[in-house]
Amino acid sequence: MRILDLIISISGLIILLPVILIIIFVLSITGEKEIFYTQYRVGKNLKKFKLFKFATMLKNSEKIGSKTITIRGDERVLPFGRILRMTKLNELPQILNIINGSMSLVGPRPLLEKQFMMYNVDSQKVISSVKPGLTGVGSLVFRDEEKLFENNINPDEIYQSFISPIKAELESWYVQNLSISLYLKIIFLTGISILFPKLSVIKYLGNGIKSKYKKLLERYRYSSK
Numbered sequence: 001m002r003i004l005d006l007i008i009s010i011s012g013l014i015i016l017l018p019v020i021l022i023i024i025f026v027l028s029i030t031g032e033k034e035i036f037y038t039q040y041r042v043g044k045n046l047k048k049f050k051l052f053k054f055a056t057m058l059k060n061s062e063k064i065g066s067k068t069i070t071i072r073g074d075e076r077v078l079p080f081g082r083i084l085r086m087t088k089l090n091e092l093p094q095i096l097n098i099i100n101g102s103m104s105l106v107g108p109r110p111l112l113e114k115q116f117m118m119y120n121v122d123s124q125k126v127i128s129s130v131k132p133g134l135t136g137v138g139s140l141v142f143r144d145e146e147k148l149f150e151n152n153i154n155p156d157e158i159y160q161s162f163i164s165p166i167k168a169e170l171e172s173w174y175v176q177n178l179s180i181s182l183y184l185k186i187i188f189l190t191g192i193s194i195l196f197p198k199l200s201v202i203k204y205l206g207n208g209i210k211s212k213y214k215k216l217l218e219r220y221r222y223s224s225k
Helices: 002-029 079-087 094-099 121-127 137-141 145-149 155-176 180-195 207-223
Strands: 036-042 048-054 104-106 133-135
Touching: 002 079, 002 094, 002 104, 002 180, 048 094, 094 133, 104 180, 121 155, 133 137, 133 180, 137 155, 137 180
Parallel strands: 104 133
Antiparallel strands: 036 048
């Protein structure tokens, strides 16, 4: 996978360089003139690493509002940042994480330690046995994660009670079914989801994921009544 990671990420970096330079320029003259945002996440073998993103929010946003969780219509997100987040272009700097070996192109989404510790111990062991990814099953299923926090007064509670258990099962499923074909399928479906954001790609991930997600979603709806 490492060779594929390097070939695809370096090729992507070259192709997307004009877009990246435009984003850097716009960020340098708008908002708080911050270009990059770094944050420590849990990686392979539970080792923390510095994850790179384009800045999309106010400085020190982790200490205000909903803190580490971003909700729909979050006032901490800057105007240009909304565009970057909607198109997922804010994630592009993670190509550098892939090149330096701290991440893979596909894998479980890297989480803050606080959120990672919400997984049960068994899930933590399975998920941390591989490198986290720029995209993955969890990323595709929860592409509009912010929508789930809409009108919710306790984002931490909904993350821990609903999102965390579902993500744990989805990410564990990926690790346990890891293959080159699944790796390539997720890359393809990620591209499709970016081009057609309203299209649900869950059904294309396989019956195992579809049935697991539907079952967990029903459980959440029942518990939310």
